[in-house]
Amino acid sequence: MPLPFLTADRAFDTQADDIALPFDDHDRWRRPYRPGPWRVGAAALVLLLASFVLMASMIIAFAGALSGAAFCMALGALIVLVSLRLLRMGTWVSRHGVRRVAFFSTTTLAWNRSTALRTVQQPVRWLGLPRTVQGQALLLVTQRGEQIPLMTDHDADFLSRLEAFDRAADTVEAWGAEYRAG
Known part of the structure; x- marks a missing residue:
């Protein structure tokens, strides 16, 4: 059974440097x-x-x-759902906006309601725990001035994978630049 939320599309790994948005269907939500x-x-x-x-x-x-x-069967099914939610967590992008999926909540913000996407050095949470370390975060700045952290280099997706964080942050910024302007 294919699990499309488990893997990112291979186009992110094989894309040329001049192609920021390598997909034909930009309406579908994707994890970059x-x-x-x-x-x-x-x-x-x-x-x-x-x-x-x-x-x-x-x-x-x-x-x-x-x-x-x-x-016990109901408890087992609940545990399987928890595991699937853990895999679904992260930042998703589409033509419509950016979506931040957390364990208990999902926040979607349209591109036209944001003013900037930027990577900044700041204290970030280590693996989502209360402990903070110095790191990088990709922040989405809304029109109200709120700064929403989309991903950090010390979360469960990018810990010890700084190049993957840089590539993902650049891709999300490219999606934002494409659809905020348009």
């Missing part, structure tokens, strides 16, 4: 980078936990306690 190893590893561990819970559900069902098996 691949999920990082920390994000994929965390999702894999959560899926491993789900497999144990679902196995326990099967054992409980064979033992005859159907209500306990149903509870």
Whole structure:
């Protein structure tokens, strides 16, 4: 079963330097980078936990306690959904705007409601935890003056992958420049 949200389109890896937006269909929401190893590893561990819970559900069902098996099955399904949400998190772009998908919320902002996209040096959260370190962040500046961090070089997608962060930030900035002007 293909999981389109798991991998970025290959065109980002093979694009020429002069082609900023390598897609034919700009209406489709796309993640301009691949999920990082920390994000994929965390999702894999959560899926491993789900497999144990679902196995326990099967054992409980064979033992005859159907209500306990149903509870474990529902818990296993919830854990699988958590893993899928972990993989879906990140920054997505399309002709319509930029979308920041967090674990519990999704924020979409149209390109025409933003004034700038810029990469800045600032304290950023390390893997989304409360601890902050000095790093880079891609900020979206709205017309109201709000600065929304879209991604950082210390999140689960870009930790120890500075070149991937630079490439993804440049791509998001290119999408913004193309559709803010138009």
